[in-house]
Amino acid sequence: MNNMEKILEVKKLKISFRTNNGTVKAVRDISFDLHKGETLAIVGESGSGKSVTSKAILGILAGNSIIDGGEILFDGKDLLKISEEEMYKIRGDKIAMIFQDPLSSLNPIVKIGKQMTEGMILKNKDNRKNARKDFNTKLAILSENIIEAIGEDKREEVESICKKFDDFNIQAIKFEESFNYSETQAVELVGQIKDFTFRVSRKQTIDAKAALKQFSAKLKKIVDPFFTRNHLSDIETMISKLEKERASLPRGEIKVESHTTDLLNEIIALIERLESHTKPNFFRIGFYALEHPNEDIFNRPIGEFNELTLNYLNENFMNSFLDNVEKGLKNAYEKTNEEKVNVLNSLKKFTDFFKENAFTFKEANERIDQFEELLNKSINRLETTKDSISYTFILTVRANVKDYFANIKENIKDQRRFDKETRKYNKIIEKGKTPDYKVVPLKYTDPKNQIENIESTAKRLEARYNELLSRKLDYSKLAVELIDYFKGAASSAVYKITQGLAKEKAIKLMEEVGIPEPRIRYSQYPFEFSGGMRQRIVIAIALSANPDILICDEPTTALDVTIQSQILELINDLKKQRNLSVIFITHDLGVVANMADRVAVMYAGKIVEFGTSNEIFYSPAHPYTWALLSSMPDLETKEKLEAIPGTPPNMIYPPVGDAFAVRNKYALKIDFEEEPPLFKITDTHYAATWLLHKDAPKVEIPKSIRDRIERMKKHQGGNLNG
Amino acid sequence: MANVNDKDVLLSVRHLCQYFKMGRRRELKAVDDVSFDIHRGEVFGLVGESGCGKTTTGRSIIKLYDITSGDVFFKGQRIGAGIRSYTSAIKEAKNAYKAKAKELNELVKQDPNKASEVQASLEEEKAKLEAIIVENKKKIEEAKFDQIHCDHEFSKRLQAEVEEKYAPLLADALAKEDNDLYNKVKKDYKNELRIAKNSKLVTQIQMIFQDPIASLNPRMTVQEIIAEGLIIKGIKDKEYIQEQVYNILETVGLVKEHATRYPHEFSGGQRQRIGIARSVIMNPDMIIADEPVSALDVSIQAQVVNLLNELRNKMGLTVLFIAHDLSVVKYFSDRIGVMYYGKMVELASSDELFAHPCHPYTRSLLSAIPLPDPEYEKKRVRMVYNPIAEHDYSVNKPTLREIAKDHFVYCNDEEEKRYKNEFLK
Numbered sequence A: 001m002n003n004m005e006k007i008l009e010v011k012k013l014k015i016s017f018r019t020n021n022g023t024v025k026a027v028r029d030i031s032f033d034l035h036k037g038e039t040l041a042i043v044g045e046s047g048s049g050k051s052v053t054s055k056a057i058l059g060i061l062a063g064n065s066i067i068d069g070g071e072i073l074f075d076g077k078d079l080l081k082i083s084e085e086e087m088y089k090i091r092g093d094k095i096a097m098i099f100q101d102p103l104s105s106l107n108p109i110v111k112i113g114k115q116m117t118e119g120m121i122l123k124n125k126d127n128r129k130n131a132r133k134d135f136n137t138k139l140a141i142l143s144e145n146i147i148e149a150i151g152e153d154k155r156e157e158v159e160s161i162c163k164k165f166d167d168f169n170i171q172a173i174k175f176e177e178s179f180n181y182s183e184t185q186a187v188e189l190v191g192q193i194k195d196f197t198f199r200v201s202r203k204q205t206i207d208a209k210a211a212l213k214q215f216s217a218k219l220k221k222i223v224d225p226f227f228t229r230n231h232l233s234d235i236e237t238m239i240s241k242l243e244k245e246r247a248s249l250p251r252g253e254i255k256v257e258s259h260t261t262d263l264l265n266e267i268i269a270l271i272e273r274l275e276s277h278t279k280p281n282f283f284r285i286g287f288y289a290l291e292h293p294n295e296d297i298f299n300r301p302i303g304e305f306n307e308l309t310l311n312y313l314n315e316n317f318m319n320s321f322l323d324n325v326e327k328g329l330k331n332a333y334e335k336t337n338e339e340k341v342n343v344l345n346s347l348k349k350f351t352d353f354f355k356e357n358a359f360t361f362k363e364a365n366e367r368i369d370q371f372e373e374l375l376n377k378s379i380n381r382l383e384t385t386k387d388s389i390s391y392t393f394i395l396t397v398r399a400n401v402k403d404y405f406a407n408i409k410e411n412i413k414d415q416r417r418f419d420k421e422t423r424k425y426n427k428i429i430e431k432g433k434t435p436d437y438k439v440v441p442l443k444y445t446d447p448k449n450q451i452e453n454i455e456s457t458a459k460r461l462e463a464r465y466n467e468l469l470s471r472k473l474d475y476s477k478l479a480v481e482l483i484d485y486f487k488g489a490a491s492s493a494v495y496k497i498t499q500g501l502a503k504e505k506a507i508k509l510m511e512e513v514g515i516p517e518p519r520i521r522y523s524q525y526p527f528e529f530s531g532g533m534r535q536r537i538v539i540a541i542a543l544s545a546n547p548d549i550l551i552c553d554e555p556t557t558a559l560d561v562t563i564q565s566q567i568l569e570l571i572n573d574l575k576k577q578r579n580l581s582v583i584f585i586t587h588d589l590g591v592v593a594n595m596a597d598r599v600a601v602m603y604a605g606k607i608v609e610f611g612t613s614n615e616i617f618y619s620p621a622h623p624y625t626w627a628l629l630s631s632m633p634d635l636e637t638k639e640k641l642e643a644i645p646g647t648p649p650n651m652i653y654p655p656v657g658d659a660f661a662v663r664n665k666y667a668l669k670i671d672f673e674e675e676p677p678l679f680k681i682t683d684t685h686y687a688a689t690w691l692l693h694k695d696a697p698k699v700e701i702p703k704s705i706r707d708r709i710e711r712m713k714k715h716q717g718g719n720l721n722g
Numbered sequence B: 001m002a003n004v005n006d007k008d009v010l011l012s013v014r015h016l017c018q019y020f021k022m023g024r025r026r027e028l029k030a031v032d033d034v035s036f037d038i039h040r041g042e043v044f045g046l047v048g049e050s051g052c053g054k055t056t057t058g059r060s061i062i063k064l065y066d067i068t069s070g071d072v073f074f075k076g077q078r079i080g081a082g083i084r085s086y087t088s089a090i091k092e093a094k095n096a097y098k099a100k101a102k103e104l105n106e107l108v109k110q111d112p113n114k115a116s117e118v119q120a121s122l123e124e125e126k127a128k129l130e131a132i133i134v135e136n137k138k139k140i141e142e143a144k145f146d147q148i149h150c151d152h153e154f155s156k157r158l159q160a161e162v163e164e165k166y167a168p169l170l171a172d173a174l175a176k177e178d179n180d181l182y183n184k185v186k187k188d189y190k191n192e193l194r195i196a197k198n199s200k201l202v203t204q205i206q207m208i209f210q211d212p213i214a215s216l217n218p219r220m221t222v223q224e225i226i227a228e229g230l231i232i233k234g235i236k237d238k239e240y241i242q243e244q245v246y247n248i249l250e251t252v253g254l255v256k257e258h259a260t261r262y263p264h265e266f267s268g269g270q271r272q273r274i275g276i277a278r279s280v281i282m283n284p285d286m287i288i289a290d291e292p293v294s295a296l297d298v299s300i301q302a303q304v305v306n307l308l309n310e311l312r313n314k315m316g317l318t319v320l321f322i323a324h325d326l327s328v329v330k331y332f333s334d335r336i337g338v339m340y341y342g343k344m345v346e347l348a349s350s351d352e353l354f355a356h357p358c359h360p361y362t363r364s365l366l367s368a369i370p371l372p373d374p375e376y377e378k379k380r381v382r383m384v385y386n387p388i389a390e391h392d393y394s395v396n397k398p399t400l401r402e403i404a405k406d407h408f409v410y411c412n413d414e415e416e417k418r419y420k421n422e423f424l425k
Helices: A050-058 A084-090 A112-150 A152-201 A208-220 A225-248 A258-275 A282-291 A302-356 A361-378 A388-430 A448-470 A475-493 A499-512 A518-522 A531-544 A561-578 A589-595 A613-618 A623-630 A703-715 B054-061 B084-110 B112-176 B179-198 B222-233 B238-251 B256-260 B268-280 B298-315 B326-332 B350-355 B360-366 B374-379 B413-424
Strands: A006-019 A022-035 A039-043 A065-074 A095-098 A549-553 A581-586 A598-603 A606-612 B009-022 B026-039 B043-047 B069-074 B077-083 B205-208 B286-290 B318-322 B335-340 B343-349 B399-404 B407-411
Touching (some): A006 A050, A022 A050, A022 A581, A022 A606, A039 A050, A050 A095, A050 A581, A065 A448, A095 A531, A112 A302, A112 A499, A112 A518, A112 A531, A152 A225, A152 A258, A152 A302, A152 A475, A152 A499, A208 A225, A302 A361, A302 A448, A302 A475, A361 A388, A388 A448, A499 A531, A531 A561, A561 A589, A581 A589, A589 A613, A589 B374, A598 A613, A606 A623, A613 B374, A623 B298, A703 B374, B026 B054, B026 B069, B026 B318, B043 B054, B043 B326, B054 B205, B069 B084, B077 B084, B084 B112, B112 B179, B222 B268, B238 B256, B298 B326, B326 B350, B335 B350, B335 B360, B343 B360, B407 B413
Parallel strands (some): A039 A581, A039 A598, A549 A581, B043 B318, B043 B335, B286 B318
Antiparallel strands (some): A006 A022, A006 A065, B009 B026, B009 B069, B069 B077, B343 B407
16 A cells, blocks of 8 residues: 555645634644545544545635645645645646535536536646646756766767657657547537437428538548548548538428438448547657658558557667666766755754744745755656655745744734733723623744744655655666656647537546436536436536546435445446546445545544545444444344434534544543544554553444444455455 | 225325326326325335435325325325326226217218117217216215315314313303303313314324425524424414423423524534424324435434434334435335335335345345445445336236235236246245
């Protein structure tokens, strides 16, 4: 588990809400990681802070929220500190959310189709721009590194090689762009024809003449030699046939006859034939075309040509280029590793500066600027995945320093207020009256907290750098990865989504999530959908931008079993297909057992138990988890359900000690006095209860749960190691 | 209708149909020919996916809709009746007559000699038709009368009972020539008579709604919400009402102080308790609980289910429990009916249903229940129910048939044989 790639890290997150009655502490210091391709379930009663956590990740907390501290690290950014503009690029694109109530998360006056395609088109524009920029900067850094590795005297040679790489990539991009254009036109055309035949099948009258004109115009746009291959003449005959058909039709709205639809079906068949061709590998062909500018490359059979160009590329360019890239990468890693050692050496001094003596804002900023320079050198910009901790270090420190001074200022101001009010109060007493109010006591926030935060972030950086320094690298593998990254960036730079293509994509997505007759549904309003269908639409919208992380906030609570089961299967399938990481928030433990790889049980803004799903269900340790499990009937429960007495605590006055102690029949005396730390049970299983302390009395798991676990083990024939 | 007069049966639903108009011609058959009995003191669970007509069934029983066809008997008295089956019977008879007349006329055209003979048989047919029409029209009138006047009939009966009870008391008081006693007795008598006049049979069935937020009036205090039923019933004694409200609050696990608060001040579980208190204060014989726990958290769900269980034991309630969470239904119900698209497809005691599900839809429903057991969940395969592939009803039409004792399945002859064989194994 530990060696899996961490995609999202939440560290010591604290969130509260200002209300008229006081500050509600909704989330109190929680930390968890999300690995790539896993499902993390967060379980708890309403008001335990599950939804608040997920909203904080997306940056959509309500206006009266205060983030008291903590970090959410994702893709080299701290999501709590970045600007709204940057957040906008992440929200929906990288992290998507399925909301609890599908009706209130859809816009009632915008058609479903519009709502589904909106995100795709918006995000596509942004992606194209970024991909191009990324490609250029990375290539520049790479070339610098190669030059450093093999010597300044070969600068021109290296530059020419890199130029060549860039050139043939541009060539490839050109091919791909033209191919994509034709492909898009084809997809759009098929979509339009399908819309047309769909309307015909519903016995509507259509202005067929105008429609056919549109079709033939679209058909004329499919000209890319790679896409049409040797079917160009077929397309031309098809166009002439269409024109003939169009001439024979009367003007205005008519009932469409079968010969027209037959012809349209022929077009669809033709386009399907075109689409069934193997896609040319533009990356290779680009290079070949650059070397043989006069050769007719379009009429070669694609399969063979792909092979040929692969060999050609490897022999003439890629092998030597890969060597160079390897050298460059090695140089980059070695260089940054040296810098990392430097950073580690000066890190202590850096934190000591904050710890030991008083400092002014200016001094602190100078210090940070200095260190930033050092740190930036130590970050390897050629890595394809960004290391969140080193990227966000400076930002976190800056924010903490700012808070430090703000706190000092605030404390002085509060002291003044307090003094003034006390004077007034005393005056009244001196006069012999009893005042009808009390002086609000001092709100002293210790600025030392911020210094401690800086220290802990520094410690994390230290640990991460030590880890990075100690690992062994396979440069040839990394080089191939880098080249693939370039390829991906190049092709996403020209991947353009038009309105029509987005529609077809949306319809495909709707089919994928199991909505029948997507062509009608596409142009309907949300109120025309039933609950289950609406939820599917919300899922489809969340998936439309192809996110890395999917947050599901009770997606099935309002649905019945069969639909719930379908939706869960759908999310599971999509997760496997797209290697999604899922955060699944729910209070239904049955659903958790179905979905989760790991489970975090939350109560009163804290994680009280954390473990793999087998550990939570077969050997639960926290009394709250026991209570949750026993309050839910399964198919064999006969005895009275053990409901949890009382209600969750009022989070304006968070309880001292263990928050669950009041409702807990196993509570010890210490539970009311001191907060339990997270006790480690196994490497993956932690629980915050004093019962696990070595001096605590032995408490058995309640009988009803023990019985149930026995039953479950029996069902599986006893081969269980939970 | 043999069971209707059975004392054990509290509510009996016979061939209940509830259609809704969709546009000019089309009709949505929300509930289509559903029959079941609910015995006194039992919990009858109704499950099915959303849109299958569970809630509509509940609402039709409590007369929130005018039912299209079929009968609902409560305590042996018909409280709801639809007329569609009778009107369609008339229509059918008329059509049959027309077809017959056409046939006979053809005969006359071919062979004019038979005219008198044909005339005789035609008249015979007409007489038959008229008999059918008269009979069905009478039924329609009865149904309409019962539909509108069932409460009236009930209150008449109650009034008679009250009069019977007080007649000797009044006479006694008169004979004693005690003016005070007489006035007191007379006051009581008038009070009870008024209550009897206002009481309705249908109020003995109460409903708990799904959404505890939407079903409570935000502008009324808890006291007003709970006491509303009593006030409508005609009780004017404020102290009595207050006492009742306090009692009932205690029963459902709230405290006196809650009475003066407004619904928004409560948590979801407490709101649902208020909803339960509102229905229980009318001292009903039967409660229709329409997904009372679906909108609640797990821990609160357990509290509410426990409360319903307690009330049921204490007050001897009969419950029609509508839900889609099968684990809860299994835990709470004695018998379960499974509905699919307006039809009752399987009906059995809850243990029996979960042990031997027969109908493919029930099986698919059971296979979709998630359990808190990760290893089981990894292996669980959901069965998909596809009615077109599963059944061939082109020749032999299905009905609800008894497969084993008290186990009914919606099937045709061939399937009945198959299910029975499965049981023998």
